Amino acid sequence: MTAPLTRRAAAGVLAGALAPVLAGCTGGKGSAGPRETAATADPALQKLLTRHAAALLRRDRQAFLADVDPRATRYHAAQQRMFDDIADVPLAAWSYRLVRTGAFPLPASAGAAGTARTAAEVELSYRLRGYDAKPVVATAYLTFTHRAGHWYVAADDDGNAAGKRTAVQLWDQGKVTVVRGTHSLVLGLAGTTALRGHAADADRAVPRVQRAWGRAGWPGTVVVEAPKTLDQLGALLAADPGDYRDIAAVTTGELGGRAAAPADRVLLNPAAFGRLSAFGRQVVLTHETTHVATRLATTSRTPLWISEGFADWVAYRESGRSAPEIAPELAQDVAAGHVPAALPANADFRPTAPALPQAYEGGWLANRMIADQWSPAALTAVYRAAGTGTPLDTVLRSHLHLSLAAFTARWRTYVQQELG
Structure with missing residues (x-):
């Protein structure tokens, strides 16, 4: 238009x-994980997302990266860059809301021994200080891993293999x-x-x-x-x-x-x-x-x-x-x-x-x-x-x-x- x-x-x-x-992020591909695990996963995943958002807002790099799966090396590196690239953006608010889990397919090869994986639809909401009276709301499809009693964010690009056309944010593209x-x-x-x-x-x-x-x-x-x-x-x-x-x-x-x-x-x-x-x-x-x-x-x-x-x-x-x-x-x-x-x-x-x-x-x-x-x-x-x-x-x-x-x-x- x-x-x-x-x-x-x-x-x-x-x-x-x-x-x-409506700007979004990326989604998953493959066969979905069991729906019955959502009842136990959802509270833990929301707690993870809340902690992850708070770390970004207060510019706590160590805490932010602690929630990213260290074995997901490419995603971990991308999140380090994003944390640095968004540093000058005047954020007044940043939050995630877990919408649903277990409904999005994952790659058949996902997960090593001892690691459970699940996918989730997540709503990202943010406001710019001094400019936004209402938030920008975007949909993200994130992959989470569970290992040794700890949940991590492990990916946000599984949907690319599914051919989905999804949106990114400016700070996902550079400083x-x-x-x-x-x-x-x-x-x-x-x-x-x-x-x-x-x-x-x-x-x-x-x-x-x-x-x-x-x-x-x-x-x-x-x-x-x-x-x-x-x-x-x-x-x-x-x-x-x-x-x-x-x-x-x-x-x-x-x-x-x-x-x-x-x-x-x-x-x-x-x-x-x-x-x-x-x-x-x-x-x-x-x-x-x-x-x-x-x-x-x-x-x-x-x-x-x-x-x-x-x-x-x-x-x-x-x-x-x-x-x-x-x-x-x-x-x-x-x-x-x-x-x-x-x-x-x-x-x-x-x-x-x-x-x-x-x-x-x-x-x-x-x-x-x-x-x-x-x-x-x-x-x-x-x-x-x-x-x-x-x-x-x-x-x-x-x-x-x-x-x-x-x-x-x-x-x-x-x-x-x-x-x-």
Whole structure:
């Protein structure tokens, strides 16, 4: 649900998009251990996880590694690196909750003599100090070993052999550098200079979003994660990296509409983002920050032409650019006599959709039309109402006094006027 780099070629920019993601870790493979052992294993495993999380939070390396199986040499080494790589991340909370055990297959070769193994689904929850009002929640599938009366964490990658596409965290990929801005926190694997630039762009984005959307319902800050490679971005999203090759940025987080909506992260694609002009980078981060601000008002019922078009409207609102500069692909279609017959459908916003640029541009023009011909307040009211489950035709009649069919006809005329 993002726009390709070519979409803003004429203006030298690209706006990323909302991508609802629940970040996870890895799972198991093979034949499951006996379910009857769970009753005795569960309390001990939860106690282990609680102790393990507390050791990480208080930066007690020895205690943290004491819970990792010393015979699992590769995993033990990986956990040492992770403990060091996360050191500068300002964690306010970190906890694990054991969800279930014994339900996930393990490799047939698992376990040496005298060692019992079990797999478990675990919920990881963490918050960043000063930035997260709600936690980020991720699912992990961990393997535990039991030997000589002691449980250990032994693996988190058995699921790879099962072909599962699972997500990792930034600190699983390398040393995290932290840059703090006035309204932003940037976590990155790249150099400090680049991260400071991201923080500066994010700091400029927040006031622009506040002027358009308001201050209520979001913290007025944004957390940006900057991996070094496209493959790392794909791992963070648990997605095929190729689908995001030309995507400059993605906002993660479940669709909200409720107080329990989790914290958002803006993830940057270093290659695509790096090819943008200074103006383009600012547009992208303003667009993504808008998604952060509107999260609680955005649900699965919100049409993507509204949520994506609104984010673009905020990003371009103060740019001074003309409509053909901002919507070059749709302008080209209009010049050739091809005016869209309907508002963009949700399917038109898939990363691989053939007319993805036109979907974004059409959504932007629909939002711009509401703000121009009614008012910015009417636009935000339509946005909020669209996520409530009220039929869109009813929303438009209530706030704009037009049916969906009449609004669509008016939008088609507006597209022709602005781009023709």
